[in-house]
Amino acid sequence: MSIIKNWYKNVYHKLFHLDDRLLLIIAGICVGICSGLAAVALRLSLEVVLEWLHPFRHYWWAFLLPAIGALLSSLYLEKIAREGAGHGVPEVIYAVSRYGGLLRFRSSYSRLISSFLTIGSGGSAGPEAPVVMSGSSIGSSIAKFLGLNDRQRITLVGCGTAGAIASIFNAPIAGLVFSIEVILGEWKFVNIIPIAIAAVAGAEVSQAIIPEQILFNHQPFQVGASDILPSICLAMVTAMISVLFTKILRQTAKIAKKSFFPLWVRAVIGGSTVGIMAIFIPVVLGEGYHFIQSMISGTFSMSIFFIFVAIFGKIFATAMTLGWGGSGGIFAPCLLIGSLTGIVFHKALFSLFPSIECASEGAYALLGMTGLISGVMQAPLTGIFLIVEITSGYETILPLIVVSSISSTMSHYIDPASFYFKELIERGQFLRPGTDARILADLNIRELIETSYIKVSENMVFRKFIEILKTSQQNFYPVIADETGEYKGVIQISTIRKYALDPGMYDMIFLNQIMDTEVMTASLENDLQEVLDIMDIDNVDSIPVVENDKFIGMISKTMILDLYRRELIMQTSVQ
Amino acid sequence: MELSVFDLSKYLGVVPDTIERWARQGKLPIFKKGINYRFDTKELEQWAGKHNIRLNFSDKGIVEKERESIITLSKAVQNGGVYFDIQAKDVNSVLKSCLEKISNIPNDFKTDVLNRLIERESALSTGIGNAIAIPHPREQLIYLTDPLVSICFLANPVNYKALDNQPVSILFFLLCSSLKMHLHLLSVLSFCLRDSSFVSFLKSRPDPIELIEKIEILQGQNPL
Secondary structure: OHHHHHHHHHHHHHHHHHOHHHHHHHHHHHHHHHHHHHHHHHHHHHHHHHHHHHHHHHOHHHHHHHHHHHHHHHHHHHHHHOOOOOOOHHHHHHHHHHOOOOOOOOHHHHHHHHHHHHHHOOOOOEOHHHHHHHHHHHHHHHHHHHOOOHHHHHHHHHHHHHHHHHHHHOOHHHHHHHHHHHHHOOOOHHHHHHHHHHHHHHHHHHHHHOHHHOOOOOOOOOOOHHHHHHHHHHHHHHHHHHHHHHHHHHHHHHHHHHOOOOHHHHHHHHHHHHHHHHHHOHHHOOOOHHHHHHHHOOOOOOOHHHHHHHHHHHHHHHHHHHHOOOOOEOHHHHHHHHHHHHHHHHHHHHHHOOOOOOOOHHHHHHHHHHHHHHHHHOOHHHHHHHHHHHHOOOOOHHHHHHHHHHHHHHHHHHOOOOHHHHHHHHOOOOOOOOOHHHHHHHOOHHHHOEOOOOOEEOOOEHHHHHHHHHHOOOOEEEEEOOOOOOEEEEEEHHHHHHHHOOHHHOOOOEHHHHOEOOOOOEOOOOOHHHHHHHHHHHOOOEEEEEEOOEEEEEEEHHHHHHHHHHHHHHHHOOO | OEEEHHHHHHHHOOOHHHHHHHHHOOOOOOOEOOOOOEEEHHHHHHHHHHHOOOOOOOOOOOOOOOOOOOOOHHHHHHHHOEEEEEOOOOHHHHHHHHHHHOOOOOHHHHHHHHHHHHHHHHHOOOEEEOOEEOOOOOOOOOOOOOOEEEEEEEEEEEOOOOOOOOOEEEEEEEEOOOHHHHHHHHHHHHHHHOOHHHHHHHHOOOOHHHHHHHHHHHHHHOOO
16 A cells, blocks of 8 residues: 555656646646637537527617627626626736736636627627637636646646637647737747647647538648738738727727716617627628638628728727627637738739739738738737648748738837737736836835834934944834834934034934934835835935834835845746 | 937936947937937937836936025024023023013913923923033924024023033023924034033123124034
């Protein structure tokens, strides 16, 4: 018995403690499969509900369907799941950078349900972000179950994201790249292998369960050198559309926030607007995968004018859905808008130069998608690899790189923050690994406080203080009230020097007459950035920390620098 | 607006060498290259906003806090006045009868000032020895417009519980509206009283004008 126990202990130890890479790979496979299943579940249920609702689309009240969906979705998120609306990707990024990837288990299904309600009823949004949220939350929950530390949990959150994206698009490398480029923000050796394996696992799951419904069937395209020049022009167009899309999304959300309607009324307004638009432009409904498929295969038949209108219709419909209370992501809308842009561009190109020799409409739809993804998310690699995998070949790589780099550079030039990061930057929550903001956010005031200070009474005579001064090393003496122990002020050696050198003053003054009461104080709730700001404004090196009128300790720039440097070494060292 | 390396170093609070290194390493938006780098204010503002860096274009922080106008001791003595031959028996009556003489305190406030002075004496005697005392309140008298130092000579020495147990015959009433002023006058006064020739000059009960002239000379020698 004891032999088995020992053996088990040994194996367990070896598996889970000595080599955490192996552990992460095994856990990563589980996370990849689970998030792949979540993605498949959402896709399948969306298919079913779309078919089920199809006959009702011809009734006059059909425009109310998206409104009902958005209403249910917002009520569900608000009352039952108690989570904020929106797409969830910024929340995942923030959780990764601030809380070591800690997400609630509830998030693994709540966004799936709410986005199912929104998109299934016809709201214009994508299922990717909810699936990413769900996959990350599954990763976080599995890490919690295994008792892993923050670093390992972050890897598993990345695995969940990668599995989800890989499963939805049947594109494992795109999943890997998206996870690292957008969610984690750092290319670390220990992360890449588990995430890559999770991505493959996710893709395999969707291939095994719904092979006939794979979003983009691999199909090759003939793209030649003559397409370079048109792709440069297309990239500029997609950059403009990306910026416009981001602006409209944010503006609409702002207007909705300012309006005095309750949440559910907002959702109804947003939903019915989309419903009414769908009567004239059916492309705006739902996540639009079917339209994308037909555009890639070149069977999409609409006049150039209608497609042109549809681009802006889709932009507006997505903004109305997401900004006014619906739930879902922007990935699918990006793809749809991108492919519409690509096709408009192709048609315009042919009407201007009928004799031009270039690739088919489908290829331009794909290029447009790359342009939009690179522009809106400012994630050029994700855009490139997604399309490379969809076309299953490297023939298109040159125009892809051209479009992707130009589009992301241009939109970065116009607006340096991508759609995902913008919210975080506005809230001061954009904390990429190895940055100043991240280190300052990680360091807690409690770690920096020096508490061993001799306190002096405000009614102490100066002569007595001089005696203390002779024997102690401190440069600062906190002054407190006699009865209450309240913090009153601080005595700095540098400011009282002239009195200390004048024995005639010793019996003439009390400490509350020479203490400095105007020194700004920090409290334990302040974060380090605020403390440093206070120091900068006052131009001082140390400030007292006061909590509930009680002196806690001093915080000094010397201590901050010391710990800051250690923290930087810890955070940037290679594991 | 164009900025030089030196200007920018002031705004960023680092030495020019650091600015040059940053410029060489491509970390700053450079407006003009060459031996002397030039920077553009607008570009810098954008760059600082993006990187969460504080730029002090407004010269704030460089300007020191405005100094409060400091009155000299001789001026304060002129404000306070010099009084001779005051009759009293003990600490409280000394303070009371001196205060009655001092003309620059509004009558309404005299009882308040007296209470504060008695309170201060009960905490610790202000008799600094050598027959001299510096009565003053612990809290400042915000109703006073100008700081004043009144010198009172007693007719007979009085037991003031001074630090050296000697009876006191000369009192410097130190009454100010601000703490800073109070500390300043106190330190100048303490400087003067350390001069033994000044103390013996005081004991000769000099003429007020001569006394103020003497204080003027002495305070000029004060290094602080």
